[in-house]
Amino acid sequence: MSPSLFAAKSYRTPALVLRTHKLGEADRIVVLLTPEHGQVRAVAKGVRRTSSKLGATLEPFMFVDVQLVRGRTLEVVTQAQLRAPYGQALAADYARYTSAHAMAETAERLTETDGESGAAQFRLLHGAVAALARGDTDPGLLLDSYLLRALATAGWAPSFTDCVRCGAPGPHTAVNIPLGGVVCHDCRPAGSQSPAPETVGLLAALLSGDWSRANGSPPGARREAAGIVAGYLQWHLERVVKSLKHVERA
Incomplete structure (x- = not known):
């Protein structure tokens, strides 16, 4: 491949690692969320070998600068530089780690086909994962806030103040998930x-x-709110976010 053709097919972008899975004996498929290219699926060759310098960098929840070469079905990772090791802090705490998994799974679902909101979804997820890594806010609250705002960014904004049918100002005492709020x-x-x-x-x-x-x-309100958020998420995604079942609630 000539240098000019390689350059045309190569690009660099910041990215959050959403998920990885094994490919063959030494490779790995990496699912990335980027601000300009939306969701990107790429092959990281040889990263499962002990000699690879990329293995620890391309782990879930790491914030990286990544160099990619365009492929027919999957991009190819040629370089990756760590910008923020969020995954290291999250792996040390079960509640934060499982909440991050639920966030990443949701982001992956929401950006599978929606390229228009990719930049906004990237910013939202980056802020939520960074807050989880800092550890100064209850992870369950961060997760539920992220889920509601991610759905709103995708075009499914709920209302918990004004009536979703007639617009009458609240407070109201009933919530209807299919209608989208109170x-x-x-x-x-x-x-x-x-x-x-x-x-x-x-x-x-x-x-x-x-x-x-x-x-x-109070704890009771947090548990009840979590159930409503999970129901609203499942209604719009039309499938269960599997990671949610591992999230512990107080």
Whole structure:
């Protein structure tokens, strides 16, 4: 391959490693989320050999600068430089590690076919993973906030303040997942949930990023909110995020 043709097929980008899986005896497929190219699937050749310098860099939740060569079905990793070792901090804490897995699985699902919101999804996930790695906020709250905001970024913004049917200002006491949030008494359809007022307030805080209110929420509201968020996520993805079953709730 001539140098000019190689350059045309090669590009460099920052990326978050979402997931990896084995390929053959020594290679690995790496699923990346990038700000400009959306989700990228690439082959990292030889990284499972003990002599490879890329193996520890291309692990889940690492923030890297990666050099890629375009391929027919998969890109090929030629270089990778570590920018932030989030994965190392997360691997040391089960709650943060499992929350990060649920975030990464959700990001992968949301960016499989949606290239338009890739930059926004990258920024959102990067901020959430960095916050998890710092360890100064409850991982369950970070996860639920991320899930709600990722869905909103993908075009499925819920409302936990105004009625999703008629727009009547809240507070309201019923939540309907298929409709996308709270409903007033007149609009409430059969099958709506009746969470505690503290739960509805927490959901609104998680969506808006009101961390002073979210951090002060009681454990019961956090558990109830987590169930509503998981239901809303499954409704729109039309499948279960498997990593969620491993997340421990207080």
